Amino acid sequence: MPKRTDISSVMVIGSGPIIIGQACEFDYSGTQACRVLKQEGLRVVLVNSNPATIMTDPEFADATYVEPITPEYVEKVIAAERPDALLATLGGQTALNAAMALDKAGVLEKYGVELIGASIEAIERGENRQSFKQIVEKLGGEVAGSAICHSLEDCFTAVERFGYPIVVRPSFTMGGTGSGIAYDEAELRQIAGAGLDASPTTEVLIEESIIGWKEYELEVMRDTADNVVIVCSIENLDPMGVHTGDSITVAPAMTLTDREYQHLRDLAIGIIREVGVDTGGCNIQYAVNPADGRVVVIEMNPRVSRSSALASKATGFPIAKIAAKVAIGYTLDEIENDITTRPGGQSTPASFEPTLDYVVVKVPRFAFEKFPGADPTLTTHMKSVGEAMAIGRNFTEALQKALRSLESKDAPFDWHQEWVDLDKAALLEEISTPHDGRLKKVMDALRAGATAEEIFQATGIDPWFVDQLELINEVAAEVTAAPELTPGLLRRAKRHGFSDAQLGKIRGMSADVVRGVRHALGVRPVYKTVDTCAAEFAAATPYHYSSYDEETEVQPREKPAVIILGSGPNRIGQGIEFDYSCVHASLALGQGEGGAGYETVMVNCNPETVSTDYDTSDRLYFEPLTLEDVLEVVHAEEQAGPVAGVVCQLGGQTPLGLAQALKDNGVTIVGTPPEAIHLAEERGAFGRVLAEAGLPAPKHGMATSYDSAQRIAGEVGYPVLVRPSYVLGGRGMEIVYDDDALRGYIERATAISPEHPVLVDRFIDDAVEIDVDAIYDGEELFLGGVMEHIEEAGIHSGDSSCALPPITLGAAEILRIREATEAIARGVGVRGLINIQFALGSDVLYVLEANPRASRTVPFVSKATATPLAKAAARVMLGETIAALRASGLLPAEGDGGTLPADQPIAVKEAVMPFNRFRTRDGRQVDTVLGPEMKSTGEVMGLDADFGRAFAKSQAAAYGSLPLPQRPDGTRSRVFVSMANRDKRHMVFPIKVLADHGFEILATQGTAEVLRRNGVEATVVRKHFEGTGPGGEPTTVELILGGEVQLVVNTPHGSASGGSPRIDGYEIRTAAVRGNIPCITTVQGLGAAVQGIEAMIRGDVGVRSLQDWARRART
Amino acid sequence: MPVHAPAILVLEDGRTFHGEAFGAPGETFGEAVFNTGMTGYQETLTDPSYHRQVVVMTAPHVGNTGVNDEDPESRRIWVAGYVVRDPARVASNWRSRRSLDDELREQGVVGISGVDTRALTRHLRERGAMRVGISTTETDPAALLARVREADQMAGTELAGEVSTAEAYVVPAHGEKRFTVAALDLGIKTMTPHRMAERGIEVHVLPATATLDDVLAVGESGPDGLFYSNGPGDPAATTAQVELLQAALGRGLPYFGICFGNQLFGRALGFGTYKLTYGHRGINQPVMDRTTGKVEVTAHNHGFAVDAPLEGTTTTPYGEAAVSHVCLNDDVVEGLELRDPAGEGGRLRAFSVQYHPEAAAGPHDAGYLFDRFCDLLADHAADQKGGA
C-alpha cells in the first residue's frame, strides 16, 4: 500500500519539558518523524513547549508552535492550522494523554482531525491495565494476578488476596509515576494514595509481586497491511522490581533459548494485533520465571517509548522514522533499510528483523546527591535522570565501556581496595536491595568469595551475567599477577573492556603510561559497524563502535573532518541543551545546504539524543567520552584522512574537561583554546582577567580548610556562597549565614573534589541575575541574548525563570552588559561561544561566572531571537568571522540580541523540577528548596507579544495554567500573598487588581494589614513555622497542599532577622511546586502574572508559530 | 588464566584466523558458511542440512542456555566444525542439561573460538562460501591450507543418503488422524513431522532411497500426499528423488516440499538450480507470499536456489508452475506452486518453499503453510471420493 493521498497536513505533538521518565529520546523520535513527514511533502504542524529540542527548530516543521501542551492551547493550534491528521504516538505519554483529552473534549471530531498511528480505542485497550489484562488472557498469555482499585479500601481488600509485598501501579502514567512496592499496610497507604492522585483516571492496579523474575522487552513494529516485525529484544540485568528505566539493560536478550524467545515473539504479535495498534512501534514487557520459564506479560506501551530510542540506536533500525512512514500508509516492504546495500546497489527492505553481531549495554545515571534525603532504593518508580549506552563485541566489553561512559568516578569497576576489607555476609545483605552502584557491590561480593548461586539468590541476577562479572574479576586478577603487561594480556584485558585507567590503577601506574605501553605494543582498537544485519549485507552508513578485534571498517576519505564531542549521559545541569548545540554544529559544518562542507564526525554515548542518530553527522562513533576513547577515535580518523580539529565547546563540561589533555596529546582543538578555557574556569586566573577589565566580582577567596574559609568569610562578610571549583550545575554549592553552617559545609564539601579548593564568595543579596550568551571571533562580539532572571540571584540560573528581551533593564544597562561581556571575551581569548552570569545589585554589575562554551540557554536564545547561535559559533570556531557570517546571512546583517526591535516578542523560560519523583525512606516528599545548586531537569518557553501573556504560557506549560477568578466549580479562586517589607508598597496595586477581578485574598499577618489599610480585604493565614493553630487553623503550606490555594505570591524575606531567613518563603514556594500551582516570587513576576491573568480574562492569549513570528519580524 | 589450547582456521583462499580450541580437539574440514541467528544454536547444530559444513555464528555469545533434551532437530550434531567468538563458560537455563562445550566434545565436533567472526563473515560475503579447515593440532597454516584444498567441494555432491534415516518410521497424528503422508527424509528436522502431526497428519518417514512402491505402500490405503524434507548437498547431483517426484506428480499425488524439497520440486518441474554466493542462513529473512501479498519473517538455511522466472507461469507436464514466494532481500526464489491450467479452475496441486515453516529455530510466521498443505490434502481426498 503506498502513501495515503487523503492526508496533506499532519500535526505532531512533542513531549514537552524533560522530566524523569520522559527525556530527549522524544526529541529524537519527534525530529525523525518531522523530517520524514516533510520529505513526504506533507505540511507538518508541531506543538512542543520545550525550546531546547531540535524538533522545535523552525526548519523541521512548516509551522512550529512552542506553546503549552494542554488541551486548551493545542485546540487553538488545531483551530488555526486545521491539520488533516494528528500523530501522537511519538511524543511520549504527554502527547498520548493530550490526544486522549482532545478526543474526550470532542475537539478532534469538531475539526475533523484523524488520529493516525494508534486510535483512541487502541490506546485505551493498551494503556488501561484491565482491558489489557483481558487481551493477554484471550491470547492464552498470563498476567500477574491483580485487582483494579479506585480507593484505598479496594486496595486493602486486594491485599487480602495476594499478601505482601504488593505492587501498586496507576493507569495512564509513565516512568512508574505513583507506583511502588508496598511491604506493609503503612507503605500501601502511602504509595496507593499517591498512585490514585497520579492517575488521570484515579485508578490503580494492585498486583501480585513477581519481584526477582527475569525481565524482558520487545520492540514491535506494525504496518497497515498487518506486517509485523520485532525490531529488538532487550534483557534487563536487574530483574523484576527495578524499573526498566533504572535497570542495566542488554540487547539482544542473552539468556533465552529460541523456544522461549519465539514464545515472547508470538505473544507480542498477538498483542499488537488485538490491541489494534494499526501502525507504528510499540513496546511490550515480560517477566520470565527463571525456575520454570513461566511467562507473565507486564505491560505494553502503544507508542514509541524510551526503549524504542534505545532499540533504534542498538540495532540501527530507526523506529520513529519507520513508524512515521507506516502511519501515513507505507507498508514495511515499501520502506528501504537505508543502512544496507546489496550487490547492485539497492538496499534491503525494512520488513525484516535486525540481527546483531555485537552486544549493547545501557546503564542508568542517577542524581540522588542532588536531593538530600531522597531514598536511593530502586523500585518500580523510575528515578534515573539519564543513561549511557555502549556497544562491544561481547558483554564484558560493552558493560565496562558503558560504566565509564557514565562519567561518574565511582561507576567503573575498581580493584584498588584491599581484599581483606570485603565482608561477604555484609555485601550479600547490601546487594539484596537494588540501588545505584549495586553492580560494584556484586563484584566485591564475588571477590569476597560469594558463589554465583549466592549472588543469584540475593539479587536475582541471571547466573550467566554473574559469570561474566566473575570473568572480569578473573582478568583483573591476571593483570594484577602478571610480571609485566604483555601484548597478549593487554589484548585480553581490552577485549573485556578494561580502560587504560583501570589497568593503570591495578598496576599502580598512570593511564598515560599504560596507553604509552599499549601503543608501543601496537594494541589498538578497530572500529566495527552497526549494520542491522550482522554483516550479511554491506553497510552504507558509517555508524561505528570500537572493539579489540582484528579488522577495522573505517573508510578512507578526502574531505577534512571535524570531530564533535557530545555531552554524554543526561544529568541535571547537562542535558538536551548541549546535544542541541552539538547537532547544530554538525549541520553548520557538514555538507548539507548552508554547511561549511566538512565531513562531520560525532562522538557520543547517549542513546536518547539526536546527535547519536546516524542521520545527523557523516560519521557516528558510539563511544565513551573519556580521554582514551576519544584519542583512539581521533587516531582512527587521522588514519582515514585529514582532520581539521576537535570541537570541545558545545557538549558542556564533559568535552571542555578533555580539551587540555587532548591538546597535550597533539590533538588540534578548534575554537577557544584550552589555555583560555583555564583562564575562565580557574577562579584566580579569572579574577585577574576581571581586574584588568576593571569589572567587579563578588569579593571572594579560596579556602582549603575551615579556618581559612572562616577567615575569608570574616573579610567578605556573611552571607557567603561556598562551592568547590570546576563544577557544573552548581554542584555542592550552598549559601551559608554563619560559622557553624560554614564548618558543616567544609566537612562535607571538601570530600566532593579534593583536587580543587573550596571557593568562598560574598553572596550578593537582592540582586537581579542576568544571563548572557555571546559569540566572539577575536574582533567582533555578537551579543546573542540578555536574559533577565525573574528570581533574584541565589537561585541557580538553570532553575530560575527568565525573560528575553529583559523586561526591566534599560538601554544603559544593556550597554554596560555588552561592554563587560566583550571585555571578558577578549580577556579570556574566546573564539566561539561564551556564557556569562551577572548579578545587578544596588547598581553594581557583578560578574558571577563566565563559561567559555555553549550554555544551557543557547537553544532558548536561538529560538527567542530566531538566530542560530550554535551554528554561527561552530563556524567561528573554524575560523570564519562574524562579519562574514553576517554577510552570508547566517547572522543578521546588522544588530544582535542586544538590539532587538521594539515589537520583538517576549520569551519566558520556566524551569521544571523533578521533586515529585523523590521521597525519603519514610515516604515524605524530599525538601524542594531551590538554591544555587541546580535541580531542574527541563524547561519550557512561553512566547508572546508581551510579558504577561508569555509568562501565562510559561506557567501553563510548566505547572498548570494561571488561575481565573472563578474556579471551574464556580467558587472563587484564592490567592495567597506574603511579601518582604521592601516589596509591600509595590504589591498593593497588583493585588488590588486581582481582588477587583474577584479573587479571594489570603495573606500573612503583616501583608494582610498593609492590604487592609489600602482597602483590600485579606484573610490572615498562619505562617509555616507558627505551625497549625490551637483550633486546628491550617498554615499556608497546609492550605496550599490541600489544594485550597490557586496562586501563591511570595517574595523571599531577605533580611537575616527572624532567625530563619528565606526559609519560610521557600517552604511556601516548594509547597506550591508540590501542589503544582504557579508561584510568583518577585514583584515583577506578580505584575506579570496579573497581566497574564487579565489577558486570560480577556481571552486574548492566542497561539502563533515561530515561522510566523519570524515573518512579522522581517516585514 | 584458563589456558585454552591454540587453534587455527584456514580458508581455501589462504586467509587465516588464529583462535582458541572449542569443543573437541583435532582437525576438521568443510564448507565455510555463516549463520546470523541470535538464538537457536542447538537447533542449528543438529540440523542435517549443515552436514559437511563449518558454521560461523555471527552472534558473539554462543552456549549461554546450554544444551537441553527437547530442542535437538535430529539424533546428532551435523556441522563439520563450529566457529564462535565468545563461548559461554556456564550454561544458564532451567531446561539446560549440559554445557555446549561438553556436548561438542562428546560428539567429537571440532570448533574454534575467539576469532573475529565479523571479519570472517564479511570475507565469506565478499568471496562466497568456500572450503575451510580448523585444526587444534596443526600449527602451520600453509600445511593446513594444502589439506583444505584437497577436501571435497560442496557443489556436485549428493549427501542426502548420508543423513537420511536407515529405517522407515511413523510419527502418529496428534489426536484424531485426518491424513496419511509419505515424507522422504533427505535430512528431515524433528519439528517438521511434528508440525504435520499437530494437524492430524500421520507421517510415514521414509529413507532417501525409497521407491515409488515404498511411497504408495504407506498407510492402509496409500498416502494422501507426498512430502520432501530439507537436506544437505547439491540438488543438481540428485536424480532418483527427482524421478520419484515426477512419477508422484504424474499420478496427481499432492506434494509439499521444504528447502531441498523445493529445489527438487523445481527440478522435477524442469527448472534448474544454482549455487548462491554465500546463501541464506538465519532467522530474520523477509519473504513475500505473492498469493497474499503479505511479508513473513522466516528461517533460512540454503546455499542453492531454484532458477525459475519470477513473473508469469511455466507450463509443465503436470500443470502450470509459478513462483509463489520471493526473498525481499535479494529476489531469490523462495517458493513454487503447481496449479491446474486456469482454464481448468487453476486449483493448487503441489507447492514447496525454500525456507523453513517448521521454524526451529526461527519465527512462526510461515506456520500457515502446513495448513495450506492440509487444505490441499483435503481437497484431493474430496476429489478421490467424488471420482470413486
Ligand SMILES: Nc1ncnc2c1ncn2[C@@H]1O[C@H](COP(=O)(O)OP(=O)(O)O)[C@@H](O)[C@H]1O
Ligand atoms: N507484578 C510485578 N512484580 C514485581 N515488579 C513489577 C511488577 N510489575 C511491574 N514491575 C516492575 O515495575 C516496573 C515498571 O512497571 P511498568 O508496568 O513497566 O510501568 P511503566 O509504565 O512505568 O513502565 C517494571 O519495569 C518491573 O520491573
Ligand SMILES: Nc1ncnc2c1ncn2[C@@H]1O[C@H](COP(=O)(O)OP(=O)(O)O)[C@@H](O)[C@H]1O
Ligand atoms: N556571589 C553571588 N551572589 C548571589 N548569587 C550568586 C553568587 N554567585 C553565584 N550565585 C548564584 O548561584 C548560581 C550558580 O552559580 P554559578 O557560578 O553560575 O555556578 P554554575 O557553574 O553552576 O552555573 C548562579 O546562577 C547565581 O544565582
Ligand SMILES: [Mg+2]
Ligand atoms: Mg514499562
Ligand SMILES: [Mg+2]
Ligand atoms: Mg551558572
